[in-house]
Amino acid sequence: MSQIWIENGLFITMDDAAPSFKGHMVVTNDRISYIGTEAPVGLSEAVEKIDGSKLAFMPGLINTHGHAAMSLLRGYSDDQNLQVWLEQKMWPMEGKYVDQDTRAGSGLAIVEMLRSGTTAFVDMYDRMDQVAQMTELSGIRGVLTRGVIGLCPEDVQEAKLAEAIAFARDWNGKADGRITTMISPHAPYTCPPAYIERFVQAAHDHNLPLHTHMSETIAEVEQNVRDYGVRPVEHLDRLGFFSRPALVAHAVHLNTEEIELLAAKGVAVSHNPVSNLKLASGIARVPEMLSAGVTVSLGTDSVASNNNLDLFEEIRFSALLHKGISGDPTAIPAWEALKLGTIYGAKSIWQENDLGSLQVGKKADFIAIDIEQPHFYPQTDMISHLVYAGSGRDVKHVWIDGRQVLRNGECTFLDEEKVRYEAQASFDRLLNA
Numbered sequence: 001m002s003q004i005w006i007e008n009g010l011f012i013t014m015d016d017a018a019p020s021f022k023g024h025m026v027v028t029n030d031r032i033s034y035i036g037t038e039a040p041v042g043l044s045e046a047v048e049k050i051d052g053s054k055l056a057f058m059p060g061l062i063n064t065h066g067h068a069a070m071s072l073l074r075g076y077s078d079d080q081n082l083q084v085w086l087e088q089k090m091w092p093m094e095g096k097y098v099d100q101d102t103r104a105g106s107g108l109a110i111v112e113m114l115r116s117g118t119t120a121f122v123d124m125y126d127r128m129d130q131v132a133q134m135t136e137l138s139g140i141r142g143v144l145t146r147g148v149i150g151l152c153p154e155d156v157q158e159a160k161l162a163e164a165i166a167f168a169r170d171w172n173g174k175a176d177g178r179i180t181t182m183i184s185p186h187a188p189y190t191c192p193p194a195y196i197e198r199f200v201q202a203a204h205d206h207n208l209p210l211h212t213h214m215s216e217t218i219a220e221v222e223q224n225v226r227d228y229g230v231r232p233v234e235h236l237d238r239l240g241f242f243s244r245p246a247l248v249a250h251a252v253h254l255n256t257e258e259i260e261l262l263a264a265k266g267v268a269v270s271h272n273p274v275s276n277l278k279l280a281s282g283i284a285r286v287p288e289m290l291s292a293g294v295t296v297s298l299g300t301d302s303v304a305s306n307n308n309l310d311l312f313e314e315i316r317f318s319a320l321l322h323k324g325i326s327g328d329p330t331a332i333p334a335w336e337a338l339k340l341g342t343i344y345g346a347k348s349i350w351q352e353n354d355l356g357s358l359q360v361g362k363k364a365d366f367i368a369i370d371i372e373q374p375h376f377y378p379q380t381d382m383i384s385h386l387v388y389a390g391s392g393r394d395v396k397h398v399w400i401d402g403r404q405v406l407r408n409g410e411c412t413f414l415d416e417e418k419v420r421y422e423a424q425a426s427f428d429r430l431l432n433a
């Protein structure tokens with residue numbers, strides 16, 4: 001049995017019953033076994049004590065949409081809209097990837113995520129065995145899925161679907177349960193309807209959730225109406241997509257009926273504010289979705305459209321952006337913004353019983369923030385400070401499943417120098433390939 005005792009820390013729990021307090025937390029093996037203001041009793045003699053007096057602790061952040069391996073393409077194409085960026089810039093480069101590139105790119109992304117306090121990430125890409133292996137090695141938690149673009153001949157479609165199913169089946173529950181999987185047609189505009197139906201069927205057959213990009217741009221919505229006579233939400237609904245647990249990324253352009261339908265069907269939305277701003281896609285109607293009862297969480301999308309994986313930025317953007325465009329300063333208050341990055345993230349990946357808050361019985365996925373810095377003074381409302389003044393660079397330690405995966409800002413299971421070297425080598429090769 002291993003035990004950790006965090007002494008005299010400031011805990012931001014994400015539990016409405018006790019949002020924040022000075023106190024103690026005990027982790028026994030991979031779960032939180034005690035949290036409270038009083039010192040714990042009856043601990044094992046071998047307990048590892050951690051002085052929490054200069055730190056704030058909170059649940060690890062959950063990034064509910066991204067493409068880790070695209071970290072190699074950071075800064076490769078800025079200041080373009082989605083269509084040009086994807087078709088003329090990303091896809092040609094991605095077409096040159098070999099296994100080592102996906103491995104190098106996802107390694108780089110994982111280091112960046114751990115260093116900025118993300119403990120679980122959703123990843124949609126191909127060559128997913130590489131991503132899964134890096135996930136396993138690094139200690140991070142992943143919800144992984146082989147995304148499929150279906151604009152290809154039928155035999156290639158068959159092979160990709162088979163690969164997506166095989167990956168999801170092989171890796172679900174692996175890495176001590178840190179890896180779970182989903183089934184993902186890339187988007188309604190890159191997969192024909194009959195093909196999407198096969199993903200839905202596979203999700204039913206193998207009891208897996210579904211993930212996709214949806215209603216990201218006005219052009220996408222218009223094209224969907226032109227091609228299929230309905231907007232993307234109704235289109236996916238007709239194809240049975242929402243008959244399974246589903247997580248959709250973006251959902252920027254929704255009308256009120258669509259928001260109500262997503263709420264009624266229990267569809268989770270990954271809001272990617274920075275990527276949506278950078279690609280000029282628009283601003284999702286998050287306050288309306290939240291008041292309609294839609295589960296909304298936060299994603300970075302890839303760094304090729306962000307250009308970093310610091311989820312504290314999405315938290316702050318969601319707190320600011322929706323005030324700005326609604327003219328309502330109470331839109332998405334600090335506590336709600338933090339929930340988007342934590343407990344709502346856990347709900348979006350169907351793991352709210354295990355993740356997203358510091359509560360007894362939950363998995364010990366938590367982060368420690370160095371609050372002895374000027375931007376956290378005066379030390380008053382740390383929830384406000386974390387949202388409006390903090391950043392991922394303030395994260396000092398990270399634990400996942402009770403294992404320390406980041407110590408003093410450095411990954412414990414990955415060789416960061418090697419990761420940076422390999423990312424550069426891959427990029428240099430891709431550029432000249």
Ligand SMILES: N[C@@H](CCSC[C@H]1O[C@@H](n2cnc3c(=O)[nH]cnc32)[C@H](O)[C@@H]1O)C(=O)O
Pocket residue numbers: 067082086090091094124125126146147148149150160186187213216275301302305
């Ligand atoms: N190459 C794969 C599909 C990969 S899924 C992930 C894809 O999503 C793309 N992507 C990244 N960000 C976005 C976004 O915001 N909207 C739509 N697609 C995106 C990315 O370029 C990548 O091609 C195949 O064999 O079918």
Ligand SMILES: [Zn+2]
Pocket residue numbers: 065066067213249301302
């Ligand atoms: Zn995406």
